[in-house]
Amino acid sequence: MKADPAELRKLIRKGEWDKPTTGLAPGYVQANLVMLPRDEAFNFLLFCVRNPKPCPILDVLEPGQAGPAIARDADLRTDLPRYRVYERGVLKSEVKDVAHFFREETVSFLLGCSFSFEAAMLAAGLPVRNMEEGKNVSMYVTNRPCTPAGPFSCPMVVSMRPMTPEQAIRAVQVTTRFHLTHGAPVHVGSPEALGIKDIDKPEFGDPVTLREGEIPVFWACGVTSTLAALSARLSLVMTHAPGHMFVSDLKDEDLTIL
Amino acid sequence: MKADPAELRKLIRKGEWDKPTTGLAPGYVQANLVMLPRDEAFNFLLFCVRNPKPCPILDVLEPGQAGPAIARDADLRTDLPRYRVYERGVLKSEVKDVAHFFREETVSFLLGCSFSFEAAMLAAGLPVRNMEEGKNVSMYVTNRPCTPAGPFSCPMVVSMRPMTPEQAIRAVQVTTRFHLTHGAPVHVGSPEALGIKDIDKPEFGDPVTLREGEIPVFWACGVTSTLAALSARLSLVMTHAPGHMFVSDLKDEDLTIL
Numbered sequence: 152m153k154a155d156p157a158e159l160r161k162l163i164r165k166g167e168w169d170k171p172t173t174g175l176a177p178g179y180v181q182a183n184l185v186m187l188p189r190d191e192a193f194n195f196l197l198f199c200v201r202n203p204k205p206c207p208i209l210d211v212l213e214p215g216q217a218g219p220a221i222a223r224d225a226d227l228r229t230d231l232p233r234y235r236v237y238e239r240g241v242l243k244s245e246v247k248d249v250a251h252f253f254r255e256e257t258v259s260f261l262l263g264c265s266f267s268f269e270a271a272m273l274a275a276g277l278p279v280r281n282m283e284e285g286k287n288v289s290m291y292v293t294n295r296p297c298t299p300a301g302p303f304s305c306p307m308v309v310s311m312r313p314m315t316p317e318q319a320i321r322a323v324q325v326t327t328r329f330h331l332t333h334g335a336p337v338h339v340g341s342p343e344a345l346g347i348k349d350i351d352k353p354e355f356g357d358p359v360t361l362r363e364g365e366i367p368v369f370w371a372c373g374v375t376s377t378l379a380a381l382s383a384r385l386s387l388v389m390t391h392a393p394g395h396m397f398v399s400d401l402k403d404e405d406l407t408i409l
Numbered sequence: 410m411k412a413d414p415a416e417l418r419k420l421i422r423k424g425e426w427d428k429p430t431t432g433l434a435p436g437y438v439q440a441n442l443v444m445l446p447r448d449e450a451f452n453f454l455l456f457c458v459r460n461p462k463p464c465p466i467l468d469v470l471e472p473g474q475a476g477p478a479i480a481r482d483a484d485l486r487t488d489l490p491r492y493r494v495y496e497r498g499v500l501k502s503e504v505k506d507v508a509h510f511f512r513e514e515t516v517s518f519l520l521g522c523s524f525s526f527e528a529a530m531l532a533a534g535l536p537v538r539n540m541e542e543g544k545n546v547s548m549y550v551t552n553r554p555c556t557p558a559g560p561f562s563c564p565m566v567v568s569m570r571p572m573t574p575e576q577a578i579r580a581v582q583v584t585t586r587f588h589l590t591h592g593a594p595v596h597v598g599s600p601e602a603l604g605i606k607d608i609d610k611p612e613f614g615d616p617v618t619l620r621e622g623e624i625p626v627f628w629a630c631g632v633t634s635t636l637a638a639l640s641a642r643l644s645l646v647m648t649h650a651p652g653h654m655f656v657s658d659l660k661d662e663d664l665t666i667l
């Protein structure tokens with residue numbers, strides 16, 4: 152597969168790649184997408200600002216604009232492999248482009264994704280079990296409410312990666328640098344404390360193996376932004392399809408604080 | 410003076426303190442204030458998101474709300490010692506409260522201020538020349554444009570503190586932690602590179618002494634947010650008066666990334 156983000160976006164735009172973007176264009180930042188009407192754009196931006204760990208803002212476009220600052224010659228209407236279209240909070244279709252749905256009043260948000268720090272964890276010798284097992288990361292809806300804004304209100308979603316306590320300490324250090332892709336974990340050790348009833352039954356993604364001596368380590372997850380956008384039951388919301396992210400020209404290292 | 414932020418705000422509200430807040434309630438975060446009409450609130454929030462070093466967002470309130478999340482029982486219309494009121498970008502008055510100007514459509518923004526990291530610099534044994542000399546910090550309008558958003562567009566304003574190159578290295582480390590109060594410096598050494606013609610003639614604040622062997626160290630400055638708000642020549646904008654900040658209940662340490 153193409154390793155260059157601009158080449159990859161061109162291929163996707165032509166309809167020649169409609170599968171997940173995991174592992175593509177390594178070292179480049181991938182992003183969650185949310186598109187919604189301008190009337191609620193202030194409140195949604197406010198939601199993201201108030202909940203920076205699950206919804207770290209990489210780029211926000213002005214109404215009717217589809218070319219993000221973080222990717223040269225890109226078009227958010229066509230350059231993701233798959234989109235989901237929601238009306239009044241209900242999934243209506245999964246499509247390969249959203250040109251027909253995009254309006255003059257549509258505002259697009261690009262939010263950080265944990266793919267960036269997974270590469271850094273691997274480089275630090277830490278296990279990324281979902282990658283080892285060829286699965287999507289395990290994601291859970293927690294009992295922790297996000298700070299609401301206007302009509303947007305939802306619990307925080309977390310992703311989970313199992314590791315030993317010593318590895319968890321190192322993972323805190325490694326991911327703290329990536330504050331725009333969820334940063335440090337939000338919890339270690341107890342699924343119950345987050346209101347997770349069965350660690351083997353994630354709400355999104357796949358279950359992964361928790362080995363003897365390992366604890367679950369939880370990070371805030373970008374899926375929270377989709378839940379938030381849907382909570383307001385707006386006339387029209389478009390998002391990326393899970394795992395089918397927007398590939399930007401930013402390097403993972405551009406997003407680090409240190 | 411009162412060291413407790415809630416007590417201090419009460420005193421200010423009663424009109425019993427109308428002087429600068431420098432050095433008051435040590436250890437608690439002080440903030441820049443911008444109030445403007447809801448029609449442009451999305452674009453102004455976008456401006457702050459796009460320019461996080463000069464305009465780090467601490468709190469944004471929904472239209473007509475005056476009680477920020479970061480200070481218990483506070484009222485932004487009355488709890489700052491002095492405000493400035495602008496019409497169409499022009500200063501109209503300096504007042505002790507803005508209750509008469511505040512409308513149902515007014516949106517309030519609280520943005521980080523360098524007072525937080527000055528305390529950390531002192532704790533690290535670094536010089537804060539403006540404090541040593543009992544002056545306001547030196548601030549300059551640079552030749553570096555901020556990323557515009559809607560009608561908001563202005564150059565970045567920086568503050569300057571002189572120190573030796575070795576101290577500058579330590580200051581980078583100390584202030585990096587404070588990413589919500591401007592973070593690491595944006596430049597060291599050359600005023601010319603920032604388009605500053607005369608280091609002894611700051612556009613805002615006072616000049617301070619640059620000693621033999623010292624270099625100027627520049628940080629992004631919250632005054633940028635005032636310049637940005639005024640650039641759109643909106644019907645009504647209210648801000649804190651320089652140095653007369655909002656004192657929150659947040660601790661400086663709450664704003665650190667590490």
